[in-house]
Amino acid sequence: MGISGISRRHFLGGAAALTLSRGLRGLSQSPQAPVSEDLALINARIHTMDSTNRVVSQLLIRNGRFTAVGNNLTLPSNVRTTNLQGRTVIPGIIDAHNHIVLVGNRPGWHTLLEHVFTIPDAIAELKTRSAEVPRDEFITIVGPISAMQFTERRLPNLTELDAVDRPIFITAAQGGSRTNSKGKAWFEAKGIMVNPDGSFAGQGAGVALQTLRKELLTPETRKRNALAALQYYTRLGITTHRDSGAFHSETPSTGVANENTYTMHDPFMALNRENRMPARLRIDFLHQDPPNANPPLPTLGPRLRNSFPFFGNDWLKTGGIGEFTGGGVEGLRAIAKAGWRAEDHALNLNGVETLIRDRETVNAEIPIGQLRWIISHIPAFPLELANRANALGIGVLVGWGPTRNPGQNGASVGPPYKMLMGHPIKMGYHSDGGDITVINPWLNFYTMITGKNLAGQQILGDQNLTRQETLQLATRANKWFIWEDDIGSIEVGNHADLAVLDRDVLTVPEEDIKGTRSLLTVVGGKVVHNALP
């Protein structure tokens, strides 16, 4: 079955899967090896996100790159041409920091539901999914799902999940776990007790996850779920992920954010070897050595001595150290000396002040200005800190909003998007999704544009952005964070990465932004998702 068929069955149900789009018939490659073909798109609203924010109607792709972008192109007659009938096109979305590698390593038949917003819709999706899951095997959702995404503001309960004829295990970002009766029977046979509503008693959810990992994970299931995760997000328009690592666990862990950080990339490496990657993956390495360890920097030291930053190919490539560098100032010093990129995340104002102070200390000894160091998910961030970070050449990543709660008395939880947009500091978009929140970019964009979380509460004060600014952060601005100039905008010579959207996100009512999907996603000239009518 072609990629378009699989995509539409997941999103839209069985019947739609049988129709192939006319213009692109034959372009839907088998998932085994999407092949780059020459392709022209006409009669579109193409937001190029070039430095002038030009909007054009036509483009031509040859050998995986954009070769012409404009309005009155002379298109070669032997190239497949698709009339997009005025649809909106954007560069492929770059998520400059998420945890897609964790999502690809979940046990069971991992099923992403970030595009549904009611419990009945979630149950309908799970029922559709069960048709391709062998009898008695687990359907799982571990991490990127949130009670806040549903109008009911809760997770489905045991009775609702019993409508699906497979054991189910859900554990949600920011708390909450559920199973159904089939799952309950399986878990309780192993001594893991389940409450009548399908939630777990005490620490049961973590033990349940650990048990599923022990019993269900194999190299093949990891590879299946890695491919499914990348494919799922192509349907939402993501063409490049920068993975920011996991907490290292040598053995199956109870933690949603834990994996074996030395082997968790294997399924993605296997897909890359088989030429089956439907999106680009950039890998950073997370380290947590304690400061003043003896011997010093027990894991970071060998990493810096024995591996390569920015090594790989256009589909899969290593990056730097992050989203934890570990080892305190000593760790930062070693990374600067080795000439690598470094990233740490901030959770509050105190945290981000410490990060900047430590970097100033290191920079006084070894200049870091050219190494593109990053601080991710910055919180409240006053002008003074923006000035100091910018003076060090540090860029900041923003996003990670839709499932956050407001501060005390409805206070903004940051970051101050609008202030930073007018500041020379480098700023890019990330979801930080996969373990603590969702990856769906449209949920994040909704928050950046409206200032509201998914429960409709204001969390950004007056610091929300325009739609154009928001899309810009997730495309052109992220070139700097990925450290590649030839993605992130639709310009001649760049990799042909784009998404044809199912609605005009620049004009639809704000509430409709959340449900945006891609109808056609192209990565390096390969059609990786096709749901054009």
Ligand SMILES: [Zn+2]
């Ligand atoms: Zn993260």
